[in-house]
Amino acid sequence: MPSSFFSTLLIKNGLRLFSLFFGLMPGMLLWACTPESEDKKKHHASHQPDIFDLPPPAERWYSPEQVKMGEKIYLQHCQSCHGDRGVGTKDWRTPLKDGSFPPPPLDGSAHAWHHPLDDLLNTVDKGLNHMPAFGDKLDEAERRAVIAYLQSLWPDGIYDLWHVRVERIRLKSSP
Ligand code: HEC
Numbered sequence: 001m002p003s004s005f006f007s008t009l010l011i012k013n014g015l016r017l018f019s020l021f022f023g024l025m026p027g028m029l030l031w032a033c034t035p036e037s038e039d040k041k042k043h044h045a046s047h048q049p050d051i052f053d054l055p056p057p058a059e060r061w062y063s064p065e066q067v068k069m070g071e072k073i074y075l076q077h078c079q080s081c082h083g084d085r086g087v088g089t090k091d092w093r094t095p096l097k098d099g100s101f102p103p104p105p106l107d108g109s110a111h112a113w114h115h116p117l118d119d120l121l122n123t124v125d126k127g128l129n130h131m132p133a134f135g136d137k138l139d140e141a142e143r144r145a146v147i148a149y150l151q152s153l154w155p156d157g158i159y160d161l162w163h164v165r166v167e168r169i170r171l172k173s174s175p
Contacts, residue, residue: 089103
């Protein structure tokens with residue numbers, strides 16, 4: 001009978017089983033509570049990326065002076081179409097009858113960040129559809145400053161994407 005087998009075992013060895021259990025207990029507790037070794041921690045860290053370990057945001061290419069100068073230029077030459085702080089027009093996604101677009105946001109919320117710096121500068125220089133060319137009105141330093149101002153409105157996440165996906169790839173592929 002298994003039940004009588006177990007009860008005999010318990011009666012005969014009760015004390016021994018009892019001391020075995022409570023003898024092992026402190027060891028088990030100690031093992032469970034010991035902090036992980038450095039090696040183990042590193043191993044775990046490699047499987048669980050820590051969001052606080054992300055690299056710092058990309059460094060901006062422009063200076064605060066360029067942003068200041070660019071803001072003045074923006075207010076004078078661009079705000080009338082592109083809105084306060086580059087918010088753009090409400091229906092910028094809907095093409096006009098001639099296939100061109102209304103002034104889009106330039107504050108990082110639309111797709112200005114898909115363009116490398118040279119393309120953005122070129123748009124300001126040469127104009128685009130209903131946007132006039134500024135090549136005669138603004139010199140290169142002023143054109144760079146106005147783009148610097150607009151990029152200063154971009155959140156770090158967007159600037160990083162632009163920096164890594166657009167600018168760095170372009171610089172790598174250029175001869
Ligand atoms: C008369 C209105 C007008 C003015 C003034 C104007 N823009 Fe534009 N801009 C537009 C329009 C319209 C477009 C979109 C054209 C298209 O895609 O068909 C545009 C597009 C752009 C783009 C391309 C954005 C993208 O996502 O590809 C940039 C960059 C830009 N403008 C910068 C500027 C800057 C900087 C100034 C001031 C120096 C300026 N614009 C002044 C109307 C204007």
